Amino acid sequence: MNRQTSRPRTPIRTPRSSRRQFLKGTTAAAAGLALLGRGPAVLGQQVRELQVWHTEVEPQTVKTIQEGAIAEFERRFPGFKVRQQPLAWGDLNTKLLAAIAAGSPPDLTHLNPFMTASLYTKGLLRPMDELIRALGEKEIHEATLKLQYFDGRYYGVTHAMGGIYIAERRDLREQKGLKPPQTYADLVNLAAALTEEGTRYGVTMPGEKLYIGFSFPAEWLASNGGSWVDPKTWRPRLASRAMVETLQFLRGMNRFMPPSWSGQKYLDTLAALATGKVAMAYLSGARTIGYIERYAPEGMRDPEHFQPMFRPHGPSGQTGVSALDGENWAVFTQSKYPQEAFEFLRIFYTRQHYMKYCHSVPIHLTPIFKSMIDDPEYLAHPRIRKWRSWHDAMITGLREHRFLPIGFSRPDDKLLPFLAELDGSGIVADMVIEAMVGGTDPEAAAVRAQQRAEELLTQLGFKRWS
């Protein structure tokens, strides 16, 4: 075959730089980039990063921390940079466990109290007695002081406290001449009285697993003389009378709830309350105030129309109990800069910064210091002044011991190392939904959940019963 063609050949252009030159150039560029990336270190100013994770995601809170405690810490410790990572409540556990597994947890983090026991028993937490003493053991409110107290040492300190309530349309209830409910039956009757077919439902609650599968059931058990497990054998008590009675009550309440409640989220329920589609939101904290001020009709954005109510108690209980939203700070044994983490906390809790922090979401972030709760400067915040009845509800709840940490059915649940797994499994959420909307007999739903929970604890190696 003739390779010659009649077409004139175009001379092939050779690159101007040789392969060697190209390699030299690339290497130099890569080295330059690497040096730039480690600039401060090369220049002898190594910047160390203090990783801080927390669950207060409101932009104004993040800004307050950044401009307050972080700015001061960085001034005092010039070689350090603080990186704060706000995380949603539900994301914290998974992310944290993954970080621990990878051997690189944050230096300082918020921790849900029900996680603390699990991590403490695995030897992952550092004690912080010195810090607690510096902050004032007697100054910290009893509701939070000893939640992370194991074997005579402190392993955490609560960042702030927020009570959980039922938020009600007070005006509607008073028009009907009804009192705030004391018992499960009162609440069902109130929900029935406030329901107006086609326009308004009596009550709603979020259908998220986090709440109906863990936080609420713990409250229901506590309010009806029950507990998650037998304290000695750790055998689950999901089929106990306390739980079955609760499921029966929930079934009754379901008749006055929007049909889609089980698919709704927390913020949907607040929007429904603010806009008048429901008369009561079962899950509410002081953040509800923000929703009311934004979405309720003008002229109704006040405590005369919207008020918190305590949880009712069940037929086998004495006092209605609800969750105290308040994660604790924790420092891991694997933390890179534990001493600096403690120093950061000392700065965080100084009056000047801590007051601003609590004011960033007033009432929701109630101070842990007894003196500050009644401090005129704290109470002078315009929102606290306007919504004083919400603040007072918090104080009453603390005084009457109506609060337990999220997911606790009794104070000693802090010793249970499997609450995170029980929460994650969704076993309890399935039970509640089956009984409330699935048409399953409450007792049958409870028995099934009991069996599943027993299987789970056995698989996890926590079976102590025979």
Add this chain to the structure above:
Amino acid sequence: MRKSALVGWTLLAPSLLLLGGLVAYPILYNFWLSLFAKHAFLPAQTFVGLGNYRYFATDEEFWRSVRYGTIYAGSTIVFQLGLGVAAALLLNETFRGRGLLRGVVLFPYTIPTVVAVILWKWLLNDSYGLVDYVLVATGATRTPPAWLGKDYIMWSLIVTSVWQFFPFVVVTYLARLQTIPPELYEAATVDGAGAWRRFRHVTLPQTGAVLFVIVLLRGIWMFTKFDTVWLMAGEGGVSQYVRTLPVYAYERTFTYLQAGMGAALAVLMFGLLAGATAVYFGLFRDEEIVS
């Protein structure tokens, strides 16, 4: 001869390494993991042999998730095929604006799943959703249906998934339609065949192979679909009514924190799909040969 074999193996080595590292190793490791009771994050594990598999053989949740997964995958495939083939036939015709419509029909497939699900959840929300608003405003109902509640959540999920994935059927089927020789239709028309008979005796036989592949791929993808299901109801109380096998495997691993159990579920899912694929190939061998 020996030298050429060595050269052959040397040339093959990169591919083998790649396949081994990216396909074989993860599958084998997953199977190995399924033989342990292992915490998802902490270094705690115990060898349990086939214990995890024995557990799932009698686990009500497992069988329920298989049932929901089959309902979800089966329904979405049927509707995707019906809608996708009809749309492809329409888009194969000549009319003004066809080019634009062909582009628009792809839109649901190109948007991220999270956006698609948020959009549908907003449309179907019974408090502020457009669907219920229209139903109430037009007097179709006084009590708006709870599309995201227990009774309709599976249907809502199916509608969302069909909307999102039917363009795949359209594009694939349309590509094949465009390669059918027009002479076949002309001959059928001359023979007096109407539209239905042309479809039945020309289009369908010509597109059998592509339908075979579409059903196979979409079947596997829908049975293993996680993101849409999870975003639609994963964190909600109604999740138990749409808890398909991939969701259950995820929950066992990352919320129950039982990685061994999760791995066993993944192996079971793999086995179920492999079995179903084998049966499918057996039933539709002709289409396979054509393809």
